[in-house]
Amino acid sequence: MDPMKDIVRRVMEQMSRPLLLGDIAGGWERISGDKYSKATGFKDGCLTVSAQNSLCLIRLNLNREKLLQALQKEFPSIVKINFKVENR
Numbered sequence: 001m002d003p004m005k006d007i008v009r010r011v012m013e014q015m016s017r018p019l020l021l022g023d024i025a026g027g028w029e030r031i032s033g034d035k036y037s038k039a040t041g042f043k044d045g046c047l048t049v050s051a052q053n054s055l056c057l058i059r060l061n062l063n064r065e066k067l068l069q070a071l072q073k074e075f076p077s078i079v080k081i082n083f084k085v086e087n088r
Helices: 003-016 021-032 054-062 064-074
Strands: 037-043 046-051 080-085
Touching (some): 021 046, 021 064, 046 054, 054 064, 054 080, 064 080
Parallel strands (some): 046 080
Antiparallel strands (some): 037 046
16 A cells, blocks of 8 residues: 555544543553653643653653644644643
8 A cells, every 4th residue: 555545544443432541551652762751641632641750740840742742643632731740
């Protein structure tokens, strides 16, 4: 199959079905490579990521655009990322 057709097909499949947090959580772990944070919510195109501590939160904020671009390649429905320190 033509690579461009394959990409368009995958994007259309993603857009036609609701994106589930479970789908994104695995992608977050793989794409971010960060073991001190996790995807905890997804609503209206906004992904919420909880960081274990404020140092992790700072690091994530510094890499926000890079992370968003990488996530959007696999999950085009994600338009924004909100980071927060997880409640203990």
